[in-house]
Amino acid sequence: MFNPENLIRKGPPKGYFKDVLVRGLLGGITYLMVLIAVLLFAKIIVDGAPAIFTSKFPFVDVEFLTAKNETLHVFDDAKGTRHQLPASKYSEYLNAHPGQEIYNEQTFSYSGGGIAGPIVGTALLTCGSIILALFFGVCAAIYLAEYAKQSPFIHAVQLAILNLAGIPSIVFGLFGFSVFVLAAPVITASPIDRSLLVLPLLIEGWALSFQGWNSSLMAGCATLACMILPVVITASEESLRAVPQGFRDASLAMGGTRWQTIRKCVLPFSLPGILTSSLLAITRVAGETAPIMFTAAVAAKDDFPWEGLTNPFGILSSQVQALPYHIYTLAARIPSSEYTQRAQFGSVLVFLILVAVLSFGSMILRAKMRKKLKW
Amino acid sequence: MNATTNSMQESPEKPAASTSQARSKSAVQIQNLSFSYGSTETLKNITLHLDRNAVTAFIGPSGCGKSTLLRCINRMNDEIIGTRITAGKIIVEDIDIHDPSVDVVKLRRDVGMVFQKSNPFPRSIFENVAFGLRMRGIRNKAVIEQSVEESLRAAALWDEVKDRLNESALGLSGGQQQRLCIARTIAVKPLVVLMDEPCSALDPIATAKVEELIWSLKKDYTFVVVTHNMHQASRVSEKTAFFYMGEMIEFGETTKMFTNPAVKRTEDYISGRFG
Numbered sequence: 060m061f062n063p064e065n066l067i068r069k070g071p072p073k074g075y076f077k078d079v080l081v082r083g084l085l086g087g088i089t090y091l092m093v094l095i096a097v098l099l100f101a102k103i104i105v106d107g108a109p110a111i112f113t114s115k116f117p118f119v120d121v122e123f124l125t126a127k128n129e130t131l132h133v134f135d136d137a138k139g140t141r142h143q144l145p146a147s148k149y150s151e152y153l154n155a156h157p158g159q160e161i162y163n164e165q166t167f168s169y170s171g172g173g174i175a176g177p178i179v180g181t182a183l184l185t186c187g188s189i190i191l192a193l194f195f196g197v198c199a200a201i202y203l204a205e206y207a208k209q210s211p212f213i214h215a216v217q218l219a220i221l222n223l224a225g226i227p228s229i230v231f232g233l234f235g236f237s238v239f240v241l242a243a244p245v246i247t248a249s250p251i252d253r254s255l256l257v258l259p260l261l262i263e264g265w266a267l268s269f270q271g272w273n274s275s276l277m278a279g280c281a282t283l284a285c286m287i288l289p290v291v292i293t294a295s296e297e298s299l300r301a302v303p304q305g306f307r308d309a310s311l312a313m314g315g316t317r318w319q320t321i322r323k324c325v326l327p328f329s330l331p332g333i334l335t336s337s338l339l340a341i342t343r344v345a346g347e348t349a350p351i352m353f354t355a356a357v358a359a360k361d362d363f364p365w366e367g368l369t370n371p372f373g374i375l376s377s378q379v380q381a382l383p384y385h386i387y388t389l390a391a392r393i394p395s396s397e398y399t400q401r402a403q404f405g406s407v408l409v410f411l412i413l414v415a416v417l418s419f420g421s422m423i424l425r426a427k428m429r430k431k432l433k434w
Numbered sequence: 435m436n437a438t439t440n441s442m443q444e445s446p447e448k449p450a451a452s453t454s455q456a457r458s459k460s461a462v463q464i465q466n467l468s469f470s471y472g473s474t475e476t477l478k479n480i481t482l483h484l485d486r487n488a489v490t491a492f493i494g495p496s497g498c499g500k501s502t503l504l505r506c507i508n509r510m511n512d513e514i515i516g517t518r519i520t521a522g523k524i525i526v527e528d529i530d531i532h533d534p535s536v537d538v539v540k541l542r543r544d545v546g547m548v549f550q551k552s553n554p555f556p557r558s559i560f561e562n563v564a565f566g567l568r569m570r571g572i573r574n575k576a577v578i579e580q581s582v583e584e585s586l587r588a589a590a591l592w593d594e595v596k597d598r599l600n601e602s603a604l605g606l607s608g609g610q611q612q613r614l615c616i617a618r619t620i621a622v623k624p625l626v627v628l629m630d631e632p633c634s635a636l637d638p639i640a641t642a643k644v645e646e647l648i649w650s651l652k653k654d655y656t657f658v659v660v661t662h663n664m665h666q667a668s669r670v671s672e673k674t675a676f677f678y679m680g681e682m683i684e685f686g687e688t689t690k691m692f693t694n695p696a697v698k699r700t701e702d703y704i705s706g707r708f709g
Contacts, residue, residue: 208515305553309615312510313566313622314543323569324555 279355609640
């Protein structure tokens with residue numbers, strides 16, 4: 060039966076308006092998110108750019124990146140000009156103009172000078188924790204992927220590691236505080252009173268004392284490493300498993316031992332994957348405040364971690380400043396004013412740029428390695 | 435031949451088998467072997483003697499256990515969880531390979547394997563062949579270079595790759611890759627070379643080259659070739675074993691097997707009536 064009405068319908072089909080509505084809603088929500096992100100970045104860039112970019116060559120405020128953090132002094136001189144000087148320049152000014160009165164003096168903690176201390180601290184924490192996490196993580200991953208036979212127990216271990224990734228970072232912070240700061244073993248000649256356990260060593264006068272590493276770079280790195288270990292282990296295990304079985308078979312069939320096989324035929328080819336995933340972990344380490352709050356970070360520090368050391372390992376037991384903690388301090392501990400904005404938004408922008416560079420670097424690295432290693 | 439010693443025989447912990455006696459004619463003796471994967475018995479009471487410096491073909495339909503048996507000979511099945519030998523033994527050059535004193539790593543140095551899917555490492559051609567030597571701790575550059583050249587010549591690959599030894603092995607064609615894998619295997623001078631369907635992914639020309647290669651290397655090595663290709667079995671092997679459902683149905687001279695098989699099922703399979 061020929062019925063033109065059924066062949067090509069006129070007008071909108073049933074459910075058309077609902078479809079348009081749903082599409083609009085979903086699209087709207089998506090672009091709202093994008094808008095929020097754009098606003099966030101715009102605000103930080105607009106407010107932070109004046110702090111780190113200048114109109115003159117080299118277009119970057121080198122001092123902000125390389126100078127130590129100081130208290131900012133704001134005051135009027137006798138002629139009524141407003142001065143903003145960091146503490147060191149302020150005392151220079153006072154010495155240069157003896158006897159001159161200054162008026163309306165205000166001081167802002169942490170707002171003067173630059174943020175070299177936090178940048179250096181974050182770099183040290185990141186490097187240290189990545190090295191630790193890579194070593195322990197890759198070892199565990201090799202065991203899980205290559206040696207352990209699939210059994211309910213191993214499955215439980217893998218699940219536990221996965222769950223570890225979901226623990227809030229503040230919990231890791233408290234864990235690090237109670238273990239690394241207060242209880243980790245040190246070799247010392249003079250154990251302190253609150254040491255949990257003192258084991259005398261064979262060498263006269265020295266003892267292994269479980270008294271903790273105090274708040275130090277070492278404790279911070281260990282805590283951060285614990286935090287990203289699950290990510291590193293899981294990612295490394297996957298990278299190892301992604302290496303074709305044929306490589307292992309070939310090596311084993313040629314009379315390679317298991318370790319030779321892993322070292323020559325599995326690890327080299329899974330290294331790109333392992334490294335990229337850990338680069339992503341770097342951005343997480345660099346950005347965390349909670350784990351280092353109790354274990355490594357200080358709000359103010361007058362010298363760099365390597366200054367005033369008696370031996371090169373002393374850097375491990377020195378406290379550091381860190382960018383995320385510095386941002387927290389600037390935001391939470393000092394009143395916001397036109398004079399503190401430079402430090403506050405400048406730090407945030409520098410931090411964002413650092414994280415962006417790291418993420419971008421990991422993406423490029425992954426693309427390059429993928430291209431090079433195909434099979 | 436002296437660059438790599440046949441370690442299994444010269445190892446101090448070798449079992450009581452005597453080297454002073456004349457070696458038995460068979461390079462590999464499989465005696466009443468039964469093998470299980472999980473709860474299924476995949477090989478049932480197989481007895482088979484493989485001649486030295488000869489080519490033996492294993493044929494049979496998919497899943498008949500021929501690859502499993504092949505992998506038993508260098509204990510590659512050890513790598514697979516849930517597999518075990520339930521009865522019988524395998525004797526390679528007068529040594530029971532499941533004897534506790536036999537190190538599986540040393541066994542595999544003497545019993546090499548070429549896989550179905552060519553699996554060169556994503557390294558240079560040179561490094562692929564040198565791999566086994568380096569793993570054995572040979573550092574002498576001249577020895578390695580000479581051995582690589584010998585192996586590549588033996589694998590009839592030298593003329594094709596001599597100008598690009600340092601290029602990636604993955605740039606080779608499928609057939610060249612498989613011959614590279616053979617070169618890599620014979621570089622370490624095994625006694626027995628196991629081949630698991632070495633030509634199943636190759637075109638007829640590449641297949642012919644690999645077959646020629648097997649034929650020319652036969653004087654130095656004992657070959658066991660698993661194949662699905664009846665013509666290949668008839669071209670390349672001296673003896674053939676036919677497997678079906680985990681049992682060895684027939685074993686004998688290839689020419690006799692292909693012209694006048696003793697068992698009806700073998701004839702059906704060879705003539706393509708089933709399988």
